[in-house]
Amino acid sequence: MAELADAYGSGPYGVTLGGSNPLVSTNFSGMPNPLPQQNPEFVRRTFSSIAGRYDFANHLLSGGLDFLWRFRVSRLVAASQPSRILDLATGSGDLALALQKACPSAQVVAADFCLPMLEEAQKKSVAHLVQADAMALPFSGATFDAVTVAFGLRNMASWEKALQEMHRVLRPGGLMVVLDFSLPARGPLREIYRLYLHHILPHIAGWTTGRAEAYEYLGESIEAFPRGSDMAALIETCGFQCEPPNKMCLGIVSLYAARKSGRSSPGTQADLPHLEKPGI
Numbered sequence: 001m002a003e004l005a006d007a008y009g010s011g012p013y014g015v016t017l018g019g020s021n022p023l024v025s026t027n028f029s030g031m032p033n034p035l036p037q038q039n040p041e042f043v044r045r046t047f048s049s050i051a052g053r054y055d056f057a058n059h060l061l062s063g064g065l066d067f068l069w070r071f072r073v074s075r076l077v078a079a080s081q082p083s084r085i086l087d088l089a090t091g092s093g094d095l096a097l098a099l100q101k102a103c104p105s106a107q108v109v110a111a112d113f114c115l116p117m118l119e120e121a122q123k124k125s126v127a128h129l130v131q132a133d134a135m136a137l138p139f140s141g142a143t144f145d146a147v148t149v150a151f152g153l154r155n156m157a158s159w160e161k162a163l164q165e166m167h168r169v170l171r172p173g174g175l176m177v178v179l180d181f182s183l184p185a186r187g188p189l190r191e192i193y194r195l196y197l198h199h200i201l202p203h204i205a206g207w208t209t210g211r212a213e214a215y216e217y218l219g220e221s222i223e224a225f226p227r228g229s230d231m232a233a234l235i236e237t238c239g240f241q242c243e244p245p246n247k248m249c250l251g252i253v254s255l256y257a258a259r260k261s262g263r264s265s266p267g268t269q270a271d272l273p274h275l276e277k278p279g280i
Helices: 039-062 067-080 094-102 117-121 159-169 190-211 218-224 229-237
Strands: 003-006 084-088 107-111 128-131 145-150 168-179 240-242 246-248 253-260
Touching: 039 190, 067 094, 067 145, 067 168, 067 253, 084 094, 084 159, 094 107, 094 145, 107 117, 117 128, 145 159, 145 246, 159 168, 159 229, 168 229, 168 246, 229 240, 229 253
Parallel strands: 003 128, 084 107, 084 145, 107 128, 145 168
Antiparallel strands: 168 253, 240 253, 246 253
16 A cells, blocks of 8 residues: 655654646746746646646647656666665656666655655555655755655756755765756758647647646746756756756656765665545
């Protein structure tokens, strides 16, 4: 039975200090913005309203490529042989499950700030679920060997603060992986993709979820989100050593892998304490 903890109560690894998935638009820059999609409470309400149809919409809108993207992340993380992994903005838990399959001996903790999305993850038997704000994580420093965030950093109110929190909870030498949307190189493909983002995707999403407004600004959020060398530079300003960006699917998605400076020291494989299930 999956465990679900509320980080606003007590967390599994340390004192309390305080996510959500691919195709919902919630572009945050950390600066004041009049769009409701840039308000965290709007984000929470939006994900709550589409949680039950979220997976189907993602698989349909990505043409099933989301399975490939998660596989790439999980294989990359597995190569570092982590003993403890944190998946932020886990949403319905698909990446957390892929990570657990790729790293069967690791503890995978899946965190998100939207409880209805975590309840969807719980239905899939994601083992360790925590309701938490990615910018105020309820974990002690240097807790995890790897931290992942897939299609979630773009949705956070401050990209820098979220990256700094990931840096804090990683052990020295730990791996961070960011997966998010980007844009193809200039040319006909970019224009075709933009047409799909701005004019086709919102209509399909509205039919699928009944909440077209959750997808109307996805195009703008992708256009505004740093990509390529700009994202690598942002990651490095937060204390990481970033590898060259890895573009996938002709640049529609980009993967960024970075390490926290310092020598890696394997952590102890500790059991998770019992966690309450709020609101279930």
